[in-house]
Amino acid sequence: MAATRRKRKGVERSPGQTTHDAVYEALLGRILSGALHPGDRLPSERELSATWKASRNTLREAIRRLEHARLVSTRHGQGVTVQDFRRTGTLELLGAFLQYATDDAERAAVLLDLLEPRLHIIEQLVVLASRRATPADFEALAAAAAAGEEAERSQDPARVAAAQDRWLQALVDAAHSLPLRWAANPLLEAVRDLLERLPLLMPLEPSFTAYTRGVLEGLRRGDVDAAVAAARHFHVVADQNLRSALAPG
Amino acid sequence: MAATRRKRKGVERSPGQTTHDAVYEALLGRILSGALHPGDRLPSERELSATWKASRNTLREAIRRLEHARLVSTRHGQGVTVQDFRRTGTLELLGAFLQYATDDAERAAVLLDLLEPRLHIIEQLVVLASRRATPADFEALAAAAAAGEEAERSQDPARVAAAQDRWLQALVDAAHSLPLRWAANPLLEAVRDLLERLPLLMPLEPSFTAYTRGVLEGLRRGDVDAAVAAARHFHVVADQNLRSALAPG
DNA sequence: GATACGAACTGGTTGAACCAGTTGTCAAGC
DNA sequence: GCTTGACAACTGGTTCAACCAGTTCGTATC
Numbered sequence: 001m002a003a004t005r006r007k008r009k010g011v012e013r014s015p016g017q018t019t020h021d022a023v024y025e026a027l028l029g030r031i032l033s034g035a036l037h038p039g040d041r042l043p044s045e046r047e048l049s050a051t052w053k054a055s056r057n058t059l060r061e062a063i064r065r066l067e068h069a070r071l072v073s074t075r076h077g078q079g080v081t082v083q084d085f086r087r088t089g090t091l092e093l094l095g096a097f098l099q100y101a102t103d104d105a106e107r108a109a110v111l112l113d114l115l116e117p118r119l120h121i122i123e124q125l126v127v128l129a130s131r132r133a134t135p136a137d138f139e140a141l142a143a144a145a146a147a148g149e150e151a152e153r154s155q156d157p158a159r160v161a162a163a164q165d166r167w168l169q170a171l172v173d174a175a176h177s178l179p180l181r182w183a184a185n186p187l188l189e190a191v192r193d194l195l196e197r198l199p200l201l202m203p204l205e206p207s208f209t210a211y212t213r214g215v216l217e218g219l220r221r222g223d224v225d226a227a228v229a230a231a232r233h234f235h236v237v238a239d240q241n242l243r244s245a246l247a248p249g
Numbered sequence: 250m251a252a253t254r255r256k257r258k259g260v261e262r263s264p265g266q267t268t269h270d271a272v273y274e275a276l277l278g279r280i281l282s283g284a285l286h287p288g289d290r291l292p293s294e295r296e297l298s299a300t301w302k303a304s305r306n307t308l309r310e311a312i313r314r315l316e317h318a319r320l321v322s323t324r325h326g327q328g329v330t331v332q333d334f335r336r337t338g339t340l341e342l343l344g345a346f347l348q349y350a351t352d353d354a355e356r357a358a359v360l361l362d363l364l365e366p367r368l369h370i371i372e373q374l375v376v377l378a379s380r381r382a383t384p385a386d387f388e389a390l391a392a393a394a395a396a397g398e399e400a401e402r403s404q405d406p407a408r409v410a411a412a413q414d415r416w417l418q419a420l421v422d423a424a425h426s427l428p429l430r431w432a433a434n435p436l437l438e439a440v441r442d443l444l445e446r447l448p449l450l451m452p453l454e455p456s457f458t459a460y461t462r463g464v465l466e467g468l469r470r471g472d473v474d475a476a477v478a479a480a481r482h483f484h485v486v487a488d489q490n491l492r493s494a495l496a497p498g
Numbered sequence: 499g500a501t502a503c504g505a506a507c508t509g510g511t512t513g514a515a516c517c518a519g520t521t522g523t524c525a526a527g528c
Numbered sequence: 529g530c531t532t533g534a535c536a537a538c539t540g541g542t543t544c545a546a547c548c549a550g551t552t553c554g555t556a557t558c
Contacts, residue, residue: 018325018510044539055512057306060540061313068317076540077519091431106427114428116377120369178355179363182340183436267541293508304543309509325509326550 023052023062031071031082032093032100038084042072045080069093091186095193108246115242118191119235121184122168123228126215128175130224137174138220144170145212152209160208161195167212206237272301272311280320280331281342281349287333291321318342340435344442357495364491367440368484370433371417372477375464377424379473386423387469393419394461401458409457410444416461455486
């Protein structure tokens with residue numbers, strides 16, 4: 001009788017996932033995959049709550065999240081309309097978009113176009129860090145770099161990703177710019193989310209060690225150009241790797 | 250008896266503003282102004298709904314918005330905790346932060362630090378537009394530039410702001426890059442929100458006409474460097490204006 | 499002293515009722 | 529015939545009261 005011990009009614013949901021999480025993910029997928037087009041009206045809250053066997057209040061929470069992600073817009077009395085996320089979206093959509101996208105060519109184009117903004121943000125971080133980093137920031141950067149070298153020796157993709165993330169966080173700290181940090185957060189999060197959803201991309205990242213060393217040395221010597229060049233070199237290589245990986249498929 | 254015709258109970262709210270809008274704005278202000286510190290626990294949903302004389306469900310919607318704005322995090326069974334928005338925030342907070350911030354020096358620093366990322370994004374947009382703009386994009390850019398000239402002649406700050414926005418939107422369209430558009434959206438929105446909340450900043454923006462003309466001509470001639478230089482010049486002047494305006498206060 | 503239980507929190511979910519905008523229908527009036 | 533206006537019948541917004549489900553911590557038990 002274990003099978004009947006499930007909730008009276010309800011959506012399938014992974015552990016740690018709430019009901020509105022599950023509904024949100026499902027509707028997200030239907031919009032990002034193109035099953036729902038911009039301008040389409042979603043069924044009414046009452047219909048959706050019947051379809052998903054969830055209460056209307058719970059369903060409204062899912063709709064709120066879609067609204068905040070700019071995937072839909074709601075108007076009192078009129079209903080919920082699917083928006084053109086390509087036009088109105090933000091980087092928070094990136095990971096989910098790459099997962100649910102049905103057009104392989106577009107997916108590849110988006111991945112390639114992501115690298116340039118990432119590089120530019122990192123360059124800005126390096127420039128600001130060279131002007132503003134404190135001794136404590138240098139320590140954190142050096143520690144992150146060391147952790148990165150060790151992670152790369154371990155060959156464990158998850159550890160490498162964590163180390164890269166730590167390095168970038170230290171760099172963001174060292175730049176001491178609220179707007180830049182706020183601009184960088186969604187992008188770094190998108191990359192993190194992306195590597196989590198599509199771990200196959202990880203091996204394409206070139207060696208991190210030479211990069212962190214170069215940036216750190218440049219910053220220490222006060223040689224901004226050298227530091228920026230080191231960062232740029234890493235990402236140019238990453239760009240090329242990705243290009244050649246996407247070229248055949 | 251008109252005064253008693255208000256809702257039975259309820260928060261004061263402007264017309265067109267929903268109840269959770271009002272609660273959200275209030276809590277937002279308390280967090281951004283520093284009245285609530287990172288790590289603090291919010292009162293429980295039941296307490297808050299009593300305080301605000303709103304139902305628990307309505308209050309939950311406000312909390313959801315705070316959560317999505319990364320101002321708080323909620324955990325089942327534990328409560329709602331104020332997060333360190335300076336670390337975890339995004340550009341969506343910018344307008345509200347500048348409005349509610351209590352530290353004038355920090356506010357000025359944030360404004361100044363905003364200009365550089367904005368310039369860099371616009372430079373990237375120009376570079377991509379030079380590679381990818383279609384004839385239709387050129388038409389839209391030219392139309393936006395013309396509208397900008399007219400708006401500047403009218404001396405109406407609101408119209409000038411709208412024209413700048415239209416120009417930037419056309420530039421984003423012309424760049425044909427989903428990630429860059431998604432990165433630019435929150436920033437453009439932040440600037441829009443900012444000018445709305447603090448209209449006094451508007452007059453500091455230098456003439457827009459020379460800028461749009463320079464960029465457009467550069468793009469048409471295929472001279473990327475000239476186009477980028479024109480954009481950069483505009484924003485360097487804007488930067489200087491803002492610096493000198495903030496220097497005395 | 500370690501462990502297990504349970505009360506008293508917390509947020510998550512439910513469903514029914516009602517309030518409040520929006521839209522289209524259809525009859526009354528011109 | 530055309531306009532006008534009231535009224536259904538939608539839609540989302542809000543409220544309420546109850547219950548489900550994690551978390552914490554004190555206390556009774558072994």
